[in-house]
Amino acid sequence: MDSKIIVLDDDPTGSQTVHSCLLLTRWDVDTLREALADAAPLFFVLTNTRGMSAERAAAVTREVCRNLKQALKGTRINPILVSRSDSTLRGHYPVETDVIGEELGPFDAHFLVPAFFEGGRVTRDSVHYLKVDGREVPVHETEFARDSIFGYRHSHLPDYVEEKTRGRIPAARVERILLADLRRGVLARLLALQDNICAVVDAEAPEDLASFASDIRMAVSQGRRFLFRSAASLLTALAQLPPQPVAPEAMGRFTRQGRPGAVIVGSHVAKSSRQLAHLLAEPGVTDVEVDVGRLPAERATVLANVLKQVERGFAAGQTAVVYTSRQERQFPDQAARLAFGEEVSGLLMDVVRNLPAEIGFLISKGGITSNDVLSDALCLRTARVLGQVAPGCSVVRCPAGHPRFPDLPVVIFPGNVGEDETLAVVYRRFAEIKD
Structure with a gap:
């Protein structure tokens, strides 16, 4: 057997x-x-x-x-x-x-x-x-x-x-x-x-x-x-796998034509918020906050504004960091919390679907967010893991025949993984910014 x-x-x-x-x-x-x-x-x-x-x-x-x-x-x-x-x-x-x-x-x-x-x-x-x-x-x-x-x-x-x-x-x-x-x-x-x-x-x-x-x-x-x-x-x-074929420090070779990318931050744990703060201090990024307090009533307006900022940043050679507002929300019960989480994720997935087709890389921060990126926004039936760009952070790649993002490297970055600077380190590796 x-x-x-x-x-x-x-x-x-x-x-x-x-x-x-x-x-x-x-x-x-x-x-x-x-x-x-x-x-x-x-x-x-x-x-x-x-x-x-x-x-x-x-x-x-x-x-x-x-x-x-x-x-x-x-x-x-x-x-x-x-x-x-x-x-x-x-x-x-x-x-x-x-x-x-x-x-x-x-x-x-x-x-x-x-x-x-x-x-x-x-x-x-x-x-x-x-x-x-x-x-x-x-x-x-x-x-x-x-x-x-x-x-x-x-x-x-x-x-x-x-x-x-x-x-x-x-x-x-x-x-x-x-x-x-x-x-x-x-x-x-x-x-x-x-x-x-x-x-x-x-x-x-x-x-x-x-x-x-x-x-x-x-x-x-x-x-x-x-x-x-x-x-x-x-x-x-x-x-019992051998070492991964491409070292974490060399993952930038998968960035498409050296172009800027996008970062989607859905995770709300405190570690993610600290990592986000470090990332936003990096060169070459543009800050795009999603005000979840306006959902679902103003969903169309919020989405349009986010996409406009992303496109403007990409045109200027900037990597857009799209993140949900950080304030903690209270819900009457578990069902309400899950329903609101699905509402927020649905908006983020619309953002991903409409990212500039030429982006060089995509970093998804948060486990559930990453699942929705792969299965919903990118419609991947299967994906193969290339390895890790940092401990605990996997990299997969869209297939060459993907209708919008062929060969796009995608980082799956869990919410509770890494040190405060790890998200910035991962960005620097794909943006090929040298220390």
């Missing part, structure tokens, strides 16, 4: 540690078969479920699984299934893993592996940490735990599991795979797991996940069936 890592990604940022693989924005049976036949050891199905209600997320996940089951028929592929989500523990857990288990199970175990080294996330003694200004902070003490949709109270992963499953999986029943276990080897323990037991996995360095992945591959080769809920770093360990 051949192995293939199949990733259901709840936004398009899970490819942020790999290269040369396909991202699918469609999941019909034919597209899935195309990805299964691809030479890369893994591929991603971009479900965008983090931007949906739990009910809609479950329905989309179920559709993908049923189509995947059909696409796998007649193949000799033993898939390794990963539900990739945010390394700060925001997402529809256990909704998505429950559906995958129902449709593609039974599994012997499902694992939570949120470590994401490129983003400063590590897990030690089953506690998940985020590095902030060089200090490790338990994630429940960060802004991410206060997310109005995906908030949580626990950084200790067994307690997080109990909280999110509303007691269905008690913390005491969660298997804990600690650093010392990984370094001794856990193959025998993996082979003993059964009944889709939940296990949480430590990791504070790539070597920890490399060891874990090696034991996983051995267990899978012996017939064990596992499901993973993980961040991106586990995928690096499972895929």
Whole structure:
């Protein structure tokens, strides 16, 4: 049997540690078969479920699984299934893993592996940490735990599991795979797991996940069936890819004819706002703010004004930085927040569709924003990852036959990734501005 890592990604940022693989924005049976036949050891199905209600997320996940089951028929592929989500523990857990288990199970175990080294996330003694200004902070003490949709109270992963499953999986029943276990080897323990037991996995360095992945591959080769809920770093360990073909510092070679580009900033986390401030201080950029407070009533006027500023800047050789106004809005409920988010994203996608056709590059800041750019604004059925331009920031390219933006390089830049200056660094690389 051949192995293939199949990733259901709840936004398009899970490819942020790999290269040369396909991202699918469609999941019909034919597209899935195309990805299964691809030479890369893994591929991603971009479900965008983090931007949906739990009910809609479950329905989309179920559709993908049923189509995947059909696409796998007649193949000799033993898939390794990963539900990739945010390394700060925001997402529809256990909704998505429950559906995958129902449709593609039974599994012997499902694992939570949120470590994401490129983003400063590590897990030690089953506690998940985020590095902030060089200090490790338990994630429940960060802004991410206060997310109005995906908030949580626990950084200790067994307690997080109990909280999110509303007691269905008690913390005491969660298997804990600690650093010392990984370094001794856990193959025998993996082979003993059964009944889709939940296990949480430590990791504070790539070597920890490399060891874990090696034991996983051995267990899978012996017939064990596992499901993973993980961040991106586990995928690096499972895929065992060589270094990416083009170095991050050389990604500017993909800029079309050295022309200015465009940057779309939809993410609202504090880190994104700090990164935006650094970018706006760079040479060669023009500031285009979208006043979301005027939506939806004045949508047509807002869109026309934004496009006029973008075109004026491009004509002057400037890269337009289009960003949503930064003030925090309050909503009566989750449904209202999601609906407004879709309204804002719809406007940003109209901006992308109408960017000057000659732009040299496009940087999309924010996971859900990036998903909508690829699937909606650019109408890409599939895209291949070229690699990363900075840690955690993937680059894909529009196909040569794209009707408006042939060969356009597009950066997928997650909201919670990078240092304060990273967005500016990525811009400089594509604009080929030397330090």
